[in-house]
Amino acid sequence: MQTAKECKCCRDTNIVDGKIEEAGITCITEHESFQVNCLNHHVLELSYYEYVEYNGPLEPDQMIHKVYRYIAYRRFTRFIWKRLGKKNRRILPACVVAAIRRQFPSQEYCGFRYPE
Numbered sequence: 001m002q003t004a005k006e007c008k009c010c011r012d013t014n015i016v017d018g019k020i021e022e023a024g025i026t027c028i029t030e031h032e033s034f035q036v037n038c039l040n041h042h043v044l045e046l047s048y049y050e051y052v053e054y055n056g057p058l059e060p061d062q063m064i065h066k067v068y069r070y071i072a073y074r075r076f077t078r079f080i081w082k083r084l085g086k087k088n089r090r091i092l093p094a095c096v097v098a099a100i101r102r103q104f105p106s107q108e109y110c111g112f113r114y115p116e
Helices: 017-023 032-038 041-055 064-081 094-103
Strands: none
Touching: 032 041, 032 064, 032 094, 041 064, 064 094
């Protein structure tokens, strides 16, 4: 991760403790809901169609993996916090970001940004 704030494990943040304990796992990336909703290409493809419906088609040079990462981050946020609201952002655990980046790789990443 690019900054010290982004280098937090899901176990260090206490945001996922209930879901981890409930599933009997050690990391949120092992949770079945995370794997199905954030890493599954077919699930993200359906969310992609919704994304295009609201945001318009991709630009010709825009990479699909970039959009899938964005959608996966949003789906994880919904899984944990339900709804945050406009310009209310949270730093995602490094293990989550790393798992999504492994699944949908890119040569460049922008990292976490606070809203303007």
